[in-house]
Amino acid sequence: MSSLVEIVAPRRFGIGFRWLLSSSWVSNLGDGIAIAAGPLLVASMTHDPILVASAALLQWLPPLVFGLLAGALADRLDRRLIIVTVDLLRAVVLVLLTLVIATDLVQIWIVLLAMFLLGTAEVFADNTASTLMPMLVDRDDLAVANSRLTSGFITVNQLAGPPIGAALFAAGHAVPFAAQAVLVALGAVLISRLVLAPHRREVAPDTHLRHDIAEAFRWVLHNAAVRTLVMTIFVFNITFGAAWSVLVLYATQRLDMGPIGFGLLTTVSAVGGLLGTLAYPWITRHVSLGNLMRIGLVFETFTMLALALTTHAWVAMCIFFVFGAHAFIWGTTSLTIRQRAVPSELQGRVGSVNLVGVFGGLVIGSGIGGVIASHWGVTAPFWFAFVGSAIFVVLIWRQLVHIAHADEADQPAPA
DSSP: OHHHHHHHSOGGGOHHHHHHHHHHHHHHHHHHHHHHHHHHHHHHHOOOHHHHHHHHHHHHHHHHHHHHHHHHHHHHSOHHHHHHHHHHHHHHHHHHHHHHHHTTOOOHHHHHHHHHHHHHHHHHHHHHHTTTHHHHSOGGGHHHHHHHHHHHIIIIIIIIHHHHHHHHHHHOTTHHHHHHHHHHHHHHHHHTTOOOOOOOOOOOTTOOHHHHHHHHHHHHHTOHHHHHHHHHHHHHHHHHHHHHTTHHHIIIIISOOOHHHHHHHHHHHHHHHHHHHHHHHHHHHHSOHHHHHHHHHHHHHHHHHHHHHOOOHHHHHHHHHHHHHHHHHHHHHHHHHHHHHSOGGGHHHHHHHHHHHHHHHHHHHHHHHHHHHHHHOTTHHHHHHHHHHHHHHHHHGGGGHHHHTTTTSOOOOOO
């Protein structure tokens, strides 16, 4: 056992890294349980596509609304205290949700409110947690240390969590949320053991966050590669969000999959993500970033068409497997492009602009998906996603050449 711990969390990384890693894995298992249990709870209470899509919207809205604020607070306040406080608040919300479900007092508005509160707390916890690694691990070990966190996320959040959540939901609707409450609270206890060096920066009295944000937006508008990337992510998340907002209805009504089968869709996608993790170094040695982006856009477009056409669960699971690999490759590529193109002093703020594009698209898409599905059925959002993605790919195709040389282009100076 000690040798396994040494492999996963080497002693040279320090005891703080082990506390952070264990807290991340425990919390991500709880969040993975909710990935399946949350939509299943909503679907058990209503078949209204607009309400089902609203559940997705309320989970995607907090990063869009509070992401910039969370980043600013993480630089000004005690980071450990932020994470412990919001995780304990998440546990309280989950306990209250568990009680109203167990006592048959639950109503759809209570569930939607709980999802919004949990999503808001998670923005502050996750954003702040992402700043801890450089405070705990030497610069030369950051890549390996971050890979341990990513591997844990894929394993427990994407692979193990959803089927466990679906199985617990089948055992009792309140059970998965009670389990998540325990895991989130345990994650807070583990992170409280960290000892961090002082980090808070001095902020001039006349420094305004809106000035910094405006500077980042101006930089993005004047950089062809990052502008193209943000625009692409925004539009494709509209089409993706429209389809995925009614995924639980698509799985249960169109594919005739039960709760556990719905959870397995996420698991299969995560297995594909692990495949993408292993293959990515080889892929980038043989395919340029520009061509990789083009291939990804075309693949995602036809994924929506395939899901709109199929009525077989096994076909959909095969599609989700390959889509999982694509999603990892896409995410890693977009991160690499930003890191190549953006000056270090703008990395955080440009990342926030990208975050607005990501979740802005998801929020708009989920609203569109619910309306379309309520009028034309659960496959209509997938048809919308296919047509919308295809049109955008044609329009953006020539602009993708900028991405291939993102690190070679002249960089605009900060405003």
